[in-house]
Amino acid sequence: MVGRPISPIAILESNWSVTKATKRKATTEDEPPLKRQRGVMSDANTNPAQSTLESVIVVHSSSDESTVLSGHTSRADFEAKYLERKKLGQGGFGSVYAGHRRSDDLPVAIKHIPICDVPCQKVMLNGRACRIPKEVLLMHKAAGEPVTVGKSAAVSILDWYDLDQEVILVMERPVPSMDLLRFMDENYGPMAEDVAKIIMKQLVDAAIDLQAKGVFHRDIKAENILIEFSSDGHRVRLIDFGCGCICKKKRIYIQFSGTEH
Template identity: 55%
Template sequence: MNTHRSPAVRKDRESNNSMTQQNELPAEDGRGRTKRTKRKASSDETSPRKRTKVSEPGPQNYHEENLCSRLSERNLREDREGQPSRKRKRILYEDVKESSSSSADTSGESSSNLSDSYNTSQDDASKRKAIAAGAGPHGMRTRRSYLKVTRTETKKETVKVITKATKKEIIKEIKKEIKKETKKKTIKETKKETIKETVKETKKGITKETTNKTVKQTIKESKQDLREDALRDEFQAKYQQQDLLGAGGCGSVFAGYRRADQLPVAIKYIPKDMVLCKHVDKNGKQLSVEVAIMMKLEGTSAPVSLLDWYDLDLELVLVMERPVPAIDLSDYIEVNGGSLSEEKAKIILKQLVDAAKDLEERHVFHRDIKVENILIETGSDVPRVRLIDFGLGCFVKKGSLYRVFYGTTDHVPPEWKSHYTYRAGTSTVWQMGVVLFDSLHGVAFETTKFLRKKLRIKNELSKDCQDFLQSCLTKAPKQRPTLDQLRLHPWLN
């Protein structure tokens, strides 16, 4: 229920308010500070005064009351659930505005007649209530402004914190990257510098070494050239070269003579590429095996003697004794009708076995005894055997086993075909049988054909000769006789 006051009551109220305001003005003391004084009550105020109850304006109708209740419920619900959306706030604000306008229309002149002080107090109370309940235009605005302020402050604080942290992290990462890049740059620069220095040093060293090597090589070459020229001049001054006697895989041989005494000589030219076997002497000097063997066999009768030898840059020149008249055994067989008689063959084989035994005692292994490497001196009634071409020979040790074959492939011993190994004594005995077979049969010997029995020993030969041949050409090397046993064989005696 709304209570209406008369104008007289309003005037008394206003006068009382003005008096209280005047009495409550602060007084100043001597130091400039304000001093509050208690106001003395007047006689009118001490008298008991009739108090009237002033009630707040309520809703004018049911619709307004229902709307206020709904607003309060919504505000409570929103406070529990969270901040309302902007659309809902607009709707609530418009509803409150309409309700306030309708209530203002219905109240009329009664509300307009209230005093200014009452209105101010009423407005303050309503503001407080609206703020407390979260309803009305003032409550919504204050709530919004508060939320905006808090949001902006929190955003600023979070942005500050984040920016500080991110700045620190970014600075750290940048510093790390800068350090890494500087390290990489320094490493690259140091590598480049070291490489440049090493290249310079190596170039200097190489140039020095190359210059030294080139100087040494040129000195050596010049010395060799001078030496070769001197050797050639010496050879030409000492010997006279004549016609070609023969040529093969290991070189060529020319006839000649010694200028001093007209001694017949054989001049053999061997290219350095064709010097297959080499030997190192006691002084550490590397020689051709042929030269080393012939120097060791000096003083023996069977091998031809070595007179001189010249080690040139591209070839090796040997000057040897040349028996005159003499031909090799292959030509001697052809001259005698393609095969020798058993008696002539016996003379040649006896000398050949003695020569092989002499080589064995001097630890020399010829490795290629055949009819082409045997010279026959024909100056007397009895043919004399001389051995030549020691280019594939070697020096032998007791019990040595050879795994690389040097010699004529058609004359290879059977043990090489089966086990790819051979020994000096047994293979030399095999070669004695090959020479005798070629001398008596007039057909070139081949190991494979003989093992397959495509070549057979003549039945026309004597039993001792057949036995000699069969013992030399035995397939098993351990069953072959030694050179000493061959010398004692009945056919040779």
Template identity: 30%
Template sequence: MEHYERLSKIGEGASGVVYKARDRRTGETVAVKRLHVGDGEYSLSEETFLREVRCLEACRAHPSLVDLRAAHHGPDDAGAFLVMEYVGPSLAQVMREDRAGRPLAEAEARRVMRQLLEGARSMHELGVLHRDIKPDNVLVDNRGDVKICDFGLSRTTDTAADGAPYTSGVVTLWYRAPELILGSRDYDAGIDTWALGCIMAELLAGAPLFRGRSEMDQLNKVFDTVGMKDMKSWPGFARLPRAESALCNRSRPPSRLREMFPALSAAGFDVLSGLLACRPDSRLTAADALRCPWFAEAAAPEAMPDQPLAPCGAFFTASVAGVAKAIVA
């Protein structure tokens, strides 16, 4: 790691600390993630490190997924490091700080969602579940492109070949699919597409759609918003550990999703409601979502104007006509 000069701290999560750094050999700016090791948890961190490396290597070279440059696992006191491309601020920073909660126009949201879904489709085709997609784990570069990052909770589906169940304790609460809250340990890529539906709603509303204070509060908010249509007829529902919860047996109104997004086009709503289908076997896959008419709706590609960066990483800039067309960071 002597080849990298630490410049500044970018962020810190449960699995490690991320720094902005410079490669002394090439001058390239990179992101270096140091995983937490020691304190009696070394073996767990080592397993997490190896799993994250495996998932990042599987997803290399896709424009919507962060690229791994190098990985290093030293002695116990040296730690474990991942060197990745440096992209820019997170989508969460941009939406909640630079835009101060102002929603995106539909064309802007479509541009972001196209890239996120393309990244997710590639991940899933490669047999990788991200298991923590959220705005904090989406980065925005200076050309307006977005990339999914932080594969610390990811795993490859072939690791389940031994029959060991997945853990249900994944995905940050506000973006956690209902089957996870109900205790499912037999889930699939639908947990990632649910999270992408939550991000789509957040882009269009300017704020997270489901802001639960606990798992049960989160589930209640989900059911009150999208209803429970056909949920109980889902073949796996009765086997879920929390299927008998009072929340699952309460009378619910029909979905209120449409009235919450009245300006969204019919094609756009088909994508949103398909990603936020409560019943996982009815939920859109990333590949199916990309085939929806919404992504063919624009008369021309949502091209990004070539403009300099604004102070503080401002997110959207307006075109000459005054219509916001792009994301910059």
């Protein structure tokens, strides 16, 4: 069944939504939330020689990538670099705002997460044991270096900030786009078969790519799937890796994580 055409006005701004449905993150597979430490979450009690491969991830990265993974601690730096505008959505683990990077007007999505709700991951970064937000690591693994913005199904992480009471993630914001739920609503019913086939194939390809990179999203749903519009047609982009984890080979996942309904 072919739906009605989408209004051009409806796709002028990216509709990056955060679902209000109940979410539950994993417990035993996650490190504890970040404590009140600044910058790279250094773990003074971590001895890399005593850590298992499952608890510490070794990150081999260039200096540019290391800067992204290391994060920043200055709110003044954040405000000088990014302009935050209207609120796009709010969920159980944070609020997301539209914004732009001041230097080049690049559209960004800015996610604010209370410090107590930020699960972290132990990593070895440039020979140093530290802890960073797990969502930052997952997005970095999924999308690659910041210079590759727009080239992967997963949106890119550009910056993150460890501030007094919150962690701020700055991410790529595809424009124009809208989430899949709104996309279906705009069509007033089932999508045309040729459109549905394109979207489904891209979703399968994205899941395969994430698995190859060792990333398990665990909350792929209509609200976390953006449909980006361009002259080349519809393109699937994945957002919100907050419920995700590192995918380990031959490991069976039996604990629920994600949106319950």
